[in-house]
Amino acid sequence: MARSGGFTYAAILLLVLNIFQVDVVRGQSTHPIEANALSAIKARLIDPTNNLNKWNRGDPCTSNWTGVTCHKIPSDTYLHVTKLELFKMNLSGTLAPEVGLLSQLRKLNFMWNNLTGNIPKEIGNITTLNLMALNGNQLSGSLPDEIGYLKKLNRLQVDQNQISGPIPTSFANLESMKHLHMNNNSLSGQIPSELSRLSKLLHLLVDTNNLSGPLPRNLAGMLSLKIFQADNNNFSGSSIPAAYNNIRTLLKLSLRNCSLQGVIPDLSGIPELGYLDLSWNQLRGSIAVDRLASNITTIILSHNFLNGTIPANFSGLPNLQLLNFESNSLDTIPAAFEPPKAVIVLISGNPVCDNPARAKGLCQPKSVNEAPSGQGPQVNIDCASCPTDKNYEYNPLSPIPCICLVPLEVGFRLKSPGISDFHSYKKAFEMDSTSLLDLSLYQLYIERYTWEAGPRLNLHLKLFPNNTNLFTMSEVMRLRQLLAGWEITLSDIFGPYDLLNFTLGSYADEFPTLVSSGLKKGALAGILAGTIIAAIAVSVVSTFFIMRRRSKHRTVSRPSLLLRFSVKVDVVRSFTFEEMATATNNFDDSAEIGEGGYGKVYKGNLADGATVAIKRAHEHSLQGSNEFCTEIELLSRLHHRNLVSLIGYCDEEVEQMLVYEFMPNGTLRDHLSATCKRPLNFVQRLHIALGAAKGILYLHTEADPPIFHRDVKTTNILLDSKFVAKVADFGLSKLALIPDVEGTLPEHISTVVKGTPGYLDPEYFLTNKLTEKSDVYSFGVVLLELLTGMKPIQFGKNIVREVKAAYQSGDVSGIIDSRMSWCPREFATRFLSLALKCCQDESDARPYMANIVRELDDIRSALPEGEDLLSVTSMETGSLATLTQSTSNSFITTTREHFDSSHASGSGLMDNSVPSRMSVTPR
Incomplete structure (x- = not known):
């Protein structure tokens, strides 16, 4: 430190500025082609409110041009434009063809402006593009065929423009497409049947256009389609293809005012249909839809030529909100038709209304709007x-x-x-x-x-x-x-x-x-860097930074979060961005295996041949990310067979990544999904529940201090190659409080409520008091998912309420997942009883994790010989056995007796005395 006294204030400041400006010296500026392209784009835009005034000076990436986000690409000395987001900036003019020169662009967003002219065909050159939002402008002309070249595009929004011409058949090549929004334009011609090749498409919105011709029957083969909305088109002479009954994923079918003819096809094969609007067409015949999904909220069949009667079972649909049969030829209302008062029934304009006695008072005009605000x-x-x-x-x-x-x-x-x-x-x-x-x-x-x-x-x-x-x-x-x-x-x-x-x-x-x-994050980074420079200059700690720079041999644009939070990471590896990019083929979409609120997850192959999962933070998650530090700090010191292992991390420049062991069988939720082709049998589900419970028990009793996970759910339970369950994602976890000087342990942590709807402990939600019993409630929901296959919240239904209602009504057998190939009632009974106890509203009534592990282990031990861990790792594909009606009554009775007796006595599983930290040894 003796030498540091010789530095003058000016010398220190110059030295620090030199450290933080090294990237500029090395030529870190926008690629010249892309800089020129942005200037050409600016020249075509009219900016009356001067929102783009910063585009008149400096380098686009280093001068923080409005709406421009840049990134460095490995092995390239230039910065590249990855996002161009000029959302609702009162811009007019046209979109310049030079936009196609932004070769690394991922997001193009010009929503809610006043752009005119054509969509440039040169956009088809941006092979990295995954989002294009041009909706809410005055664009005209036709959709370029070249957009079909964009294999990574997953969202295309061109709705609310004046676009005409056909939908290009080349759009069938958009293999990553999930959201295709082309509504409220002037598109003509047929809906291309080739769109059925879009296996990932979720939403197809083409309503309010001039489309014609028959509805494409091939859409029935789409694997993921949830919403098909084609209202206000002219499919004159076309009928609704009967094959649409095979779109198993469909949630909403809306074909209002389309000049459709024929009859209403059988739609009972669509298991989760929630919204059906076929109004203002020319449909005839009786309403032969005897059965619709229980999820359905809305049935609108008004202004057709339908005759006969209303299906009596429509009034018993549990989630129904609106039933509209106005202006048809219905002449009968069945005696059994008694809709709840909360359901809006519109039936005026039918012959049945000529006989008030038969109409049952349903024909009076309704003052309530179909869609109240x-x-x-x-x-x-x-x-x-x-x-x-x-x-x-x-x-x-x-x-x-x-x-x-x-x-x-x-x-x-x-x-x-x-x-x-x-x-x-x-x-x-x-x-x-x-x-x-x-x-x-x-x-x-x-x-x-x-x-x-x-x-x-x-x-x-x-x-x-x-x-x-x-x-x-x-x-x-x-x-x-x-x-x-x-x-x-x-x-x-x-x-x-x-x-x-x-x-x-x-x-x-x-x-x-x-x-x-x-x-942009560049502005924040600039402010942060300025603050650091000022602090360094004032505090005169130049020697520290000189040594730090020599040891790193590189410059980062922000201080390491791990240093700021004093996180100890000695036992895990530190990776460079270049290593991560190489492992994932530059984060190619083909390597992506999942995505959450924190970021995307990629499958990667390290230089040593190890296969890993790499969680890469979204840009919005970077600055001050407690989740990033919490995950590293906890997982670097936790080691258990049923916890996902952290291998390393990357924390440099504008990147934060966590590197985990790769779990080839994905999440537990994946295997409970209705689309899973090889569903888990009961024994597999039991072993998975036991493994996850042991992982959580380790957190509660063996970690020092104990840890409350706070986000236990089926998407955070991962399965390795042998279907061993491992608990993952500790970003929301909290350390339990330690005893005070008198040895008294606080009963709870007071904290802002965090977690996932459907899994949240209601007591924690109401009081902000987090305890280990909060994880128990969430795990109880996981057990219910394992037994029923249901999601925690779906179409407004809560799994805990649904299962409790079924239990109280004596219809438990109807909620057991029928895809389990073997589920004897005595084991399902104990499993259900355990789950319901975990989901008690009051935390004191719930068991501890030690009791849960003991009960699951007891169930496993009682399995017939041969139903062991080796047998559960082979996925069975035989016939699916279900609980028969002849055994359901005894199953319900046994469940009630088991649940009631243990709950009343407070013994056995419901013995809620606090277990010692070594009461159960995780296997």
């Missing part, structure tokens, strides 16, 4: 006025009243919802969206919602900070990226969504760089 709860808050210098207001849902907060206002639209009444699904939407956005439930306030033509649901949302006046800049960036980048996936019942606006309001004044940089 609404507003958020009106809460009276008696507080003093907030300051007027910013857009302060009170959060009516906050558990702490009278805090002045500045919300973010979000315009959000459900483009094809599978419901007619939002009110009964409002809570599910709130839980779904806040969980995906990583917010507490009370941070989201739905100020109002309005139904629009389509029907589409327009929601005005307010996102409130968590009891602080303002969101941080990084939080604003994170939320906007999640919404504008379609990086959240709502439950299927809500369908696809549009981000209509993301109003910064006071945040534009608070953080000017949010506007000038288009919310």
Whole structure:
């Protein structure tokens, strides 16, 4: 340190500036071709509000041009444009063909502007493109065939333009396509039957065009299609193909006002159909649909020529909201037809209404709209006025009243919802969206919602900070990226969504760089670097940084999170970005094996031949990511057969990655899905449950200090090559509190609620008190999924409520997953009893994990000889045995007796005395 005293202040500052500017010296600027392409794009745009003023100076990537995001590519000295996002900036003019020169572009977003002219065919040159959003403009001309060259494109939104001409048959080559939105244009010709080759397509929206010809029968072969919406076209002379009954994944079929003829085909083979609209056509004959999926919320068959009677069983559909038969030729209402009062039934304009006695009072005009609008709860808050210098207001849902907060206002639209009444699904939407956005439930306030033509649901949302006046800049960036980048996936019942606006309001004044940089990470990195430079200069610690630079031989654009959080990572490997890119073939889509809220997961092959899973953080997850550090800190010191092993990490520049052992059989949820071709048998499910329980028990009793996982769910239970279960994803985990000086152990941790809807402990949700019993509740839901195959929340149904209702009604056998090839009642009884005890509302009534492991182990030990671990690793494909009706009554009785007796006595499994930390030795 003696030598450091000789440095002058100016010398130190110059030295630090030299360290942080080394990338610029090495030529880190935008690739010249791409820089010129951006200038050409700017020249074709009209910018009356001067939103692109920063495009007039400096280098695009290093000068933070608005809406431009860049990345470095391995083995390239230039920066490349990967995102061009100019969403709702009041731009007009045309889209220049030079956009095709942005060879590394992944996202192209010009939504909600006033662009005119054609879509340039040169876009077909951008083979890296995975998202193109041009909806809400005035684009015309035809869709270029060249778009079909984009093999990585998974979202194409050109809706709400003036595009004409046919749908190109080349679109059948879009092998990654999931979301194809072409509605509200002037497209003509037939829907190409070749689109049936799009095996990953989820949503096909072509409504409100000029399409004609027969409906393509080949769509029946699509493997993933959930929504087919083709309203307001002219398929004159065409009928609804009977083969559509084979679209097993279909959730919504909407063919309103399409000039369709013929009869309504049998649709009973669509197991999860939730919304059916065939109104304003020329359909004839009787309503021969004897059975529809119990999930269905909406049946609209009005303004056709249907005759006969209404199927009596329609009134018994449990989730039905709207039943519309207006203006047909129905002459009978069956005596057994008694819909619940909550269901809207519209039947006027039918001959049956000429006889009031037979009409059963259903023909009166309804004052209620088919799709009522609404507003958020009106809460009276008696507080003093907030300051007027910013857009302060009170959060009516906050558990702490009278805090002045500045919300973010979000315009959000459900483009094809599978419901007619939002009110009964409002809570599910709130839980779904806040969980995906990583917010507490009370941070989201739905100020109002309005139904629009389509029907589409327009929601005005307010996102409130968590009891602080303002969101941080990084939080604003994170939320906007999640919404504008379609990086959240709502439950299927809500369908696809549009981000209509993301109003910064006071945040534009608070953080000017949010506007000038288009919310780029470069701005944040620049601010961070400036702060570091100033701090270094003032504190005169130059020697430390000189040594650090010499030891690393490279410069990073931000301080390592691991250093900032003092994370010990001695036992895991540190990988470079280049090693990760090589392992995944430069993160090619073919290597992608999954995606979550934190980022994408890739299968990779390391230089030593090891196969690994690499979780790469989304850009919005990088800055200050506690999840990244928590996962490394916990997994680097946890070692158990039933916990996923962390091999290493990458933490450099703008990248954060975690490297795990590869689990070839994916997630437990994958094997419980209705589309799984080789479903697990009961013995396999039992072994998986036991393995996962042992992993969680290790966290609760053997880790020091104990750990509460906080996100136990079937997608976080992974299966290795022998179907051994391993618990994964510790990003939300919490360390249990340690005893105080008197040896007293606190009963809970008070913390903001985090987790996944459907798995959340209701007591934790209401009180913010986290205990080990919170993991027990979540694990109970996993057990119910294993036994029933159901999802935790689906079409507004909660698995815990459904199973409890079935148990109380005496119809337990009907919910057992029939795909299990062997499920004797005595074992299923004990398994169900255990699951229900784990899912008690009160945490004190739930068993500890030690009791759960003991009970599952006892069930396993009682299995007939030969049903051992070796037999469960061979996937059986024989006939699927089910519980017969002759055995169901004894099964129900035995279940009740087992559940009631153990619950009443408080003995055995329900002995909730706190187990010692060594009470069960995990195997």
